[in-house]
Amino acid sequence: MNNINAGIIGTGSYLPQKIMTNKDLEKIVDTSDEWIRTRTGIEERRVVDSNIAASDLGVEAATKAIEDAGILAEDIELIIVATLTPDYTFPSTACVIQHKIGATKAAAFDLSAACSGFIYGVATGAQFIKSGLYKYVLVIGTETITKILDWEDRSTCVLFGDGAGAAVLGPVEAARGFKSFLLGSDGSGGDLLNQPSSGSKFPITIDSIANKDNTLKMSGSEVFKFAVRIMDQASQQAIDMAGLTIEDIDFFIPHQANVRIIEPAMKRLGLGMDKVYLNLNKYGNMSSASIPVALDEAIKSGSVKKGDTVLLVGFGAGLTWGSTVITI
Numbered sequence: 001m002n003n004i005n006a007g008i009i010g011t012g013s014y015l016p017q018k019i020m021t022n023k024d025l026e027k028i029v030d031t032s033d034e035w036i037r038t039r040t041g042i043e044e045r046r047v048v049d050s051n052i053a054a055s056d057l058g059v060e061a062a063t064k065a066i067e068d069a070g071i072l073a074e075d076i077e078l079i080i081v082a083t084l085t086p087d088y089t090f091p092s093t094a095c096v097i098q099h100k101i102g103a104t105k106a107a108a109f110d111l112s113a114a115c116s117g118f119i120y121g122v123a124t125g126a127q128f129i130k131s132g133l134y135k136y137v138l139v140i141g142t143e144t145i146t147k148i149l150d151w152e153d154r155s156t157c158v159l160f161g162d163g164a165g166a167a168v169l170g171p172v173e174a175a176r177g178f179k180s181f182l183l184g185s186d187g188s189g190g191d192l193l194n195q196p197s198s199g200s201k202f203p204i205t206i207d208s209i210a211n212k213d214n215t216l217k218m219s220g221s222e223v224f225k226f227a228v229r230i231m232d233q234a235s236q237q238a239i240d241m242a243g244l245t246i247e248d249i250d251f252f253i254p255h256q257a258n259v260r261i262i263e264p265a266m267k268r269l270g271l272g273m274d275k276v277y278l279n280l281n282k283y284g285n286m287s288s289a290s291i292p293v294a295l296d297e298a299i300k301s302g303s304v305k306k307g308d309t310v311l312l313v314g315f316g317a318g319l320t321w322g323s324t325v326i327t328i
Contacts, residue, residue, distance in 0.1 A: 115316025165292025
């Protein structure tokens with residue numbers, strides 16, 4: 001019976017240089033800076049150039065995380081990439097990154113759980129470490145969502161941005177590491193947030209492009225209601241599974257989708273907003289990259305310190321959700 005404790009030993013993030021503000025969006029779609037800010041909390045987002053792929057962002061974030069962990073790329077034994085905007089259907093973006101960073105000993109695969117992807121990724125990676133099969137696992141959330149947006153759909157194009165975040169998982173002392181994982185899904189809500197023409201069900205054709213079925217579609221009000229409900233539930237369940245109470249949580253890092261989802265959930269949990277890390281005003285919703293970017297920024301800024309117990313929660317298309325309690 002292995003008693004290896006798995007935790008996060010290094011983090012990194014990378015954001016494209018190009019900034020698109022709400023004022024910029026006013027010029028291309030019928031919306032306003034005030035409307036976006038008051039309803040979402042978003043002020044600007046990052047946008048990749050047309051020649052940049054998810055792997056390019058992922059490589060930058062991964063390189064920083066590996067350096068932060070104090071190990072070499074050759075030490076990585078598994079790479080898990082969470083993304084809904086992979087470079088290709090195949091090969092996996094994880095394999096592309098594996099080659100680019102020189103992680104010659106690593107197995108690699110992609111994981112599809114949309115905005116919950118990073119939580120699914122660390123939950124998966126931690127099991128390989130706890131079992132003793134691997135020592136170091138690299139988990140990356142990387143997205144180029146602006147490439148699949150309908151820039152004439154004001155209900156979706158204002159919400160999303162591009163970026164990448166990464167974490168190196170490895171063995172840690174008993175007091176640190178992951179304390180609980182909760183993963184969930186409800187496939188009956190799959191049509192509430194999807195990209196209809198993107199796979200074998202409805203392959204991309206001239207007609208699907210003309211109808212913009214190859215872009216992201218969302219039933220905003222339904223997704224909003226789901227998110228508000230599940231963030232509260234998933235948070236409380238992860239805390240309970242860890243044998244802790246809300247008072248034991250030093251910091252909360254939620255999926256950065258909408259401040260109007262986060263605030264009511266925190267109120268119900270009884271957690272003050274001073275303990276919540278928010279960066280959605282700068283980046284918008286980066287799907288699987290949202291949580292790891294926020295985690296990296298929270299640690300690098302000193303908001304989260306070694307020994308702090310942190311709650312991470314994600315939710316998204318699938319529908320999926322995931323939460324974890326970790327002592328950094």
